[in-house]
Amino acid sequence: MSAVRAALRISRRNAWRSRGRSALIMTMIALPVLVITAFLTFAMTAEVSPQEGMGVVLGTADARLVLVPEDTTLRQTPNGAVSNTDGERATAPERTADEVAALLGPGTRLLPFSTGVLLLGAERVEALQTDLRDPLTRGMLTLSAGRLPAAAHEVVVTSAFGLRPGEVLRPSGTAPLTVVGVVEHPYRPSLLKVAGLDLPLAPAEEPGPMGEYGTGWLAATTRPVSWADVPELNSAGLYATMPAMLTDRAIYTYLNVQHVVGIGAMVIMVVLETVLLAGPAFAVGLKRRRRELALIAAQGGSPRHLRTIVLADGLVLGGAATLVATPLGIGAGALTAHTLARWGGQVGPLEIPWPPVLAVAALGLLAGVVAALVPAIQAARQDTATVLAGRAPEVTDRPGWPLAGAVLVLAGLGAIVVARRQQDTVWVFAAAVLVLFGLVVLTPWLVRRTGWTAARLWLPLRISVRDAVRHRSRTASAVAAVMAVTATVVAVGIGAYSEYMDRRNAYTSARPTGMLAIWGGNVGDAAWTRLRAEAARQLPGVPLAAGYHARDAQDHRYALRYTVRWNGTRTRRTAAIGDEALLRLLQGRHDPRAAAALASGKAVVFDAAALRDGKLALRASSTSGPARTFEVPAVLATPADEHQGGALLPRALVESAGFTTVERQLYAMHRLPANSTLWRDLAKVASRVSVASEEGYRNLPDPGLWGWLGGALVLVVGGTLAATRLAAADLRPERATMAAIGASPSTLRVVVAGQALYISVLGALMGLAAGAATGVALSRPMTTRGAGDVATIAVPWPFLVAVVVGLPVLATAVALLTRTSPSPTRRFP
Structure with missing residues (x-):
């Protein structure tokens, strides 16, 4: 029998004999594999690819055509869509079905549709x-x-409504709709959607991606619609969606330096975390097997044989752990995707990314072997006579390790400072790996240095801390595992929250929050007069300020725009045209200086960066006339909201530039109720009308942060409890002695829980320091867009408290439930 085969048999029998310890080791190896496999499966299953979602968009049609807003220049390419608009929600230009069918060739059949909200x-x-x-x-x-x-006022609803055929929907301001059927959305089970032949549609609250909402047709053609047809369709004001978008698009997969570095950093972190979690269990296993290994050595076993036996433990237990964790991770990811989809997400068919999943399983197996490497080296170096005599081997610290750890930490911090100036975040993560390695090397020294705190603690906690310091090889590994998880989560939390705050700060609008805007588009004078009267009737007692459009001598409509940098982002604004009443709404108060400047024929500007020597540079552009640029005199004023920009031009100034002005806009500081039918009522007077309310910035922080917290919960609490169980096993003689002299069960539980508290608190504090440095560095590439742009750094305090305080408290609370009944200990004189 070969030595390797014999070692595997010994390891298998030992694993079965020590089932509790084997289960702990398998748990520590399996936890990272399970979490990462579940995340990969969840990400693939929850993501609906364009191929999977095309049926919802197209049905069985050959193309989907949506009318784009007027004054929109649209150009679609295989890499996306490019559009330029004047910033207003104008209605779509009139197109007949015959005109659209002619663009797609003879034999085309069109089915009209409209999308919006009810x-x-x-x-x-x-x-x-x-x-x-x-x-x-x-x-x-x-x-x-x-x-x-099959008739008007009949609808089908998605199952998320909880309605059945025969029940009634009551839209605001219109006749009731009878539910005749229940439908399912292919990949959004929680979606609330209504479909029917004739619905009182309102425009979507947010414009949405180009082509998502609006009026259009599903087309069945005699030939496939290709990219060669798209320019003509775009020129006709049609946004096209067709299968060629998927089949003709060139997809390139490649690995560049950033990808290689990112993959390498991820591999190192996975192996490091698994080794740190499983390492203490292998160390305890070696402590219990020292006599067995010494007997093998006494019978002729070489140091290489002893190393092989301990490494075989890692291979057997690592292999078993990955075999269990991989299918469990796949199942957990799929279940999470379907569960979250019913709470508001989306889910496609089960997709398992086999290459990365198998790679993670291989990493788990490798990590098991690496975790057993240090105990294997210790087993090969143990003194056989000392072990057989029953004397404990002397444990000494390596004097050069603290210095090496400090050097690695300083080198990592220096690399982070350099990496934060790169545009890709992967360099920051790669530099942070050096810091983590340095802290791992420093951890035994830090554990020993924190031993002085035991003298000031309550007796049970004093015993816990002293035992942790005495067995610092076991303790340091668990502390380092908690540190690595905490550092990663803290870094991601600070970076993601900084990005959210940067986007919130970058939000800007040309109107103050709470302003209602009504645009008449290109309606005629008589239609506008009726529209204005109807708006005044629908909004009794609400002061309305007029806004104007600029037109040239050929009656072409022009938008007067300027460009400014707002929070580092290049922003293009459309200047409003109006009088003092509109200025008062834009400023939220009466400003005599600004009003006087407007009356004297100067522009009032709310963007300081847009002014140059008292001038505002404007570009007049139109979809049907030539563009031109000119400058106008301007003064700076303070807007109503801090996020607000824009400019207001007096009519006289615009007319002196060669344009005429016509009233086609109404503004008011008024919030519409949720069930308002204003747009539908105004559309009965003039179909080409748009209504918009400025609601301010309403996005929320990324909920994925709490997903990271959930992953940290599994790893930190699981790793801490496993280390606590190992400590409880090592403390069995001390606990038996304490019970013999009258210690209560609650005192014994506190001794065990004290290990969890010490490990989790020290690891969380170290992780907070490392994660904070990494998170601050991450904030620069995540929130800057070029040289000179100032980074946004924001700290999510509730999230950090949950990570740094909540997780140790939870781990300690769970450890208090650990069974602590001491078993009798046999003592020799």
């Missing part, structure tokens, strides 16, 4: 107006109960 009291739900009985819509929604709408 107002149900205070709620706005997605709505689709089309004939779902048409074969072109097959795959967009799946009927699960009842039938499809």
Whole structure:
């Protein structure tokens, strides 16, 4: 029998004989594998690829065509869509079905549709107006109960409504709609959506991606629609979606330096975390097997044989752990994706990214072997006579390790300072690995240095800390594991929250929060007069300020724009045209200086960076006329909101530049109720009308931060408890002695829980220091867009408290539930 085969048999029998310790080791190896595999599976399953989502968009049609807003210059390319608008929500230009069909060739059949929202009291739900009985819509929604709408005022609803056929929907301001069927969305089970032949649609609250909302057609053509047809469709004001977007798009996969560095850093972190978690268990296992290994050595076993036996432990237990963790991770990821989808996300068919999943499993196996490497070296070096005599081997610290750890930490911090000036965050993470390695090397020294705190502690905690310091090889590994997890989560938390705050600070608007805007587009004078009167009737007692459009001698409509940098981002604004009433709304008060400047024919500007020597440079652009640039005199004023920019031009100034002005806008400081029907009422007077309310910045911080907290919870609490169980096993003689002299069970539990508290608190504090440095460095590439741009640094205090305080408290609370009944200890005289 070969030595390797014999070592594997010995390891298998030893693992079965010490099932508790083996389960702990497998848990420590399996935890990172399970968490990462679950995350990879969840990410792939929750992501709906364009191929998977094309059926919802197209049905069985050959193309989907959506009318874009007027005054929009649209150009689609295989790499995306580029559009330039004047910033207003104008209505789509008129196009007939015959004109659109002619663009796609003879034999084209069109099915009209419209997408928007339906107002149900205070709620706005997605709505689709089309004939779902048409074969072109097959795959967009799946009927699960009842039938499809066949007449006006009949609708189908998604199952998330909880309605059944025969019940009634009551939209705001219109006749009730009868539910005749229930449908399922292919990949959004929580979506609230209504579909029918004739719906009282309102525009979406947010514009959304180009082509998502609006009016258009599903087209069945006699030939495939290709990219060669797109320029003509764009010129006609149509946004096209077709299968060629997927089949014709060139996809390149490559590995550049950043990818290689990122993958390398991830591999190192996975192996390091697994080794730190499993290492103490192997060390305790070696302590219990010293006599067995010494007997093998006494019978002729060489140091190489002893190393092979201990390494075989890592291979057997690591292999078993990955075999269990991989399918569990896949199942957990799939279950999480489907569960979150019912709470508001989306989910596609189960997708398992086998290459990275198998790579993670291989890393788990490798980490098991690496975790057993240090105990294997110790086993090969142990003195056989000392072990057989029952004397404990002398444990000494390596004097050069603290210095080496300090050098690594300083080198890592220096690398972080350099890496933060790079545009890719992967360099910061790579530099942070050096800091983590340095702290891992420093951890035994820090554990020994914190031993002085035991003298000031309550007796049970004093015993816990002294035992942790005495067995610092076991303790240091667990502390370092907690430190590595905490550092990663803290760094990601600070970086992600800084990015959120930067985006919030970068938010800007040309109107103050709470302002209502009504645009008439290119309606005629008579239609505008009726529209204005209807707006005044619908908003009784609300002061309305007029806004104006600029037109040239050929009656071409022009937008007067300027460009400014706001929070490091190049922003293009459209200047408003109006009088003192509009200025008062934009400033939220009466400003005599600004009002006097406006009356004298000067522009009032709210962007200080846009002024140059008292001048504002404007560009007049139109979709039907030549563009030109000119400068106007301007003064700086203070707007109503801190995030607000823009400029107001007096009519006289615009007319002196060669334009005429016509009133086509109304503004008011007024918040519409959630069930308002203002847009629908105004659309009855003039179809080419848009209504918008400025609501301010409403995005929330990334909820994925709490997902990171959940992963940290599993690793920190799991790793701490495993280390605590190992400590409890080592403390068995001391606990037996304490019980013999009258210690209560609660005191014994506190001794064990004190180990968890010490490990988790020290690891969390070290992780906080390392993670804070990394997070601050991450904030620069995540929040800057070029040289000279100032980085945004924001600290998510509730999140950090949950990580640095909450996790140790939770780990300690769970450790208090550890069974502490001491077993009798046999003592020799």
